[in-house]
Amino acid sequence: xxxxGLRLKAELEGKAVIELEPIVEQKKSISITRSFPKQIAEYxxxxxxxxxxxxxxxxxxxxxxxxxxxxxxxxxxxxxxNKNTQYYFxxxxxxPFATNSTLxxxxxxxxxxxxxxxxxENLKFKKAGVIVTELIGENQKQFQLFxxxxxxHLALMKVMDQLNSKLGDTKIKLASQNLNLxxxxxxRYLSPKYTTSFKDILEIRCE
Numbered sequence: 001x002x003x004x005g006l007r008l009k010a011e012l013e014g015k016a017v018i019e020l021e022p023i024v025e026q027k028k029s030i031s032i033t034r035s036f037p038k039q040i041a042e043y044x045x046x047x048x049x050x051x052x053x054x055x056x057x058x059x060x061x062x063x064x065x066x067x068x069x070x071x072x073x074x075x076x077x078x079x080x081x082n083k084n085t086q087y088y089f090x091x092x093x094x095x096p097f098a099t100n101s102t103l104x105x106x107x108x109x110x111x112x113x114x115x116x117x118x119x120x121e122n123l124k125f126k127k128a129g130v131i132v133t134e135l136i137g138e139n140q141k142q143f144q145l146f147x148x149x150x151x152x153h154l155a156l157m158k159v160m161d162q163l164n165s166k167l168g169d170t171k172i173k174l175a176s177q178n179l180n181l182x183x184x185x186x187x188r189y190l191s192p193k194y195t196t197s198f199k200d201i202l203e204i205r206c207e
Contacts, residue, residue: 033129054109067098069134
């Protein structure tokens with residue numbers, strides 16, 4: 001009967017011959033958004049944060065072997081402390097090619113940030129973020145004839161990821177990022193750590 005015939009016989013008998021590949025659900029978008037410990041108005045500091053958020057998005061894309069077509073940047077002001085009618089600002093750009101390059105995504109995000117910041121120089125922002133969407137798998141990327149990403153980016157990102165994996169996360173960064181700056185979470189409403197922090201140990205008064 002041959003291999004095909006034997007497989008057909010087994011299938012008719014209700015026996016599974018070929019294992020089905022598991023379906024891996026791919027995210028529709030990746031977003032990195034953070035609230036700042038204090039409101040920020042300085043252009044350079046905001047640009048640095050946007051660059052960092054974009055870099056993290058690119059790293060997450062490469063980890064799940066995806067590329068994005070669209071980059072979105074958002075800025076948020078505190079509507080309770082500002083009289084502006086608009087407190088949420090965002091802009092999006094669709095690239096002519098799919099990418100997961102930190103350089104391309106960061107440069108695109110910074111360009112969008114410049115457009116958002118223009119005319120809003122006097123505002124203080126409490127939150128910012130970068131979102132990448134329209135994701136496809138790396139193996140589904142189609143090369144464009146007239147406008148395409150620098151082919152050197154692929155090798156550069158591979159080396160960057162290898163070094164960060166070996167030396168520790170975010171050891172290798174873009175020059176526009178602050179090597180010493182980290183994200184400070186707003187922990188005003190964090191529950192006391194009674195068992196792990198001396199300053200939070202309960203004090204009992206005996207009267």
